[in-house]
Amino acid sequence: xxxxxxxxxxxxxxxxxxxxxxxxxxxxxxxxxxxxxxxxxxxxxxxxxxxxxxxxxxxxxxxxxxxxxxxxxxxxxxxxxxxxxxxxxxxxxxxxxxxxxxxxxxxxxxxxxxxxxxxxxxxxxxxxxxxxxxxxxxxxxxxxxxxxxxxx
Numbered sequence: 001x002x003x004x005x006x007x008x009x010x011x012x013x014x015x016x017x018x019x020x021x022x023x024x025x026x027x028x029x030x031x032x033x034x035x036x037x038x039x040x041x042x043x044x045x046x047x048x049x050x051x052x053x054x055x056x057x058x059x060x061x062x063x064x065x066x067x068x069x070x071x072x073x074x075x076x077x078x079x080x081x082x083x084x085x086x087x088x089x090x091x092x093x094x095x096x097x098x099x100x101x102x103x104x105x106x107x108x109x110x111x112x113x114x115x116x117x118x119x120x121x122x123x124x125x126x127x128x129x130x131x132x133x134x135x136x137x138x139x140x141x142x143x144x145x146x147x148x149x150x151x152x
Contacts, residue, residue, distance in 0.1 A: 021053075
C-alpha cells in the first residue's frame with residue numbers, strides 16, 4: 001500500500017498524470033452529454049469527478065517537477081515547433097482555466113445556474129483542450145521521444 005507520494009518512484013508520476021488528464025477529459029465529455037440530455041445529477045457527478053482528476057493531476061504535477069526539475073524535449077526537426085506550440089497553448093490555457101473552473105464550479109454549487117451556464121460555455125472547451133493536450137504533451141515528451149533529464 002502506498003502511504004504517501006514519497007513512496008512513488010518519480011518515473012511513475014507522468015503516466016499517472018496522463019491518465020488523470022485523460023480521465024478528466026472523459027468525464028468532461030460525458031458530463032456535457034448528460035447536461036445536453038437534462039440529466040443534472042449525472043452531469044454534476046461527472047463534473048465533480050473531472051475536477052478531482054484535474055486537482056489530483058495538478059498536485060502530482062507540482063510534486064514531480066519540484067523533485068525532477070525541468071524535463072527537456074529531445075525531438076528534432078518538424079516535431080519540435082509542433083511540440084512547443086502544443087505545450088505553450090496548453091500551459092497558457094491551463095493558467096486561464098484554473099480560475100474559470102473554480103468560478104464555474106462555485107456558481108453551480110451556489111445554484112446560480114444562469115451565470116454558471118454562461119461561463120461554462122467558455123470553461124468547458126478550454127478545460128477539455130487542456131486535458132487532451134496534457135495527454136499529447138505526455139506522449140510526445142515521454143513516449144514518442146526519449147526525454148532529456150527524466151528520472152529513472
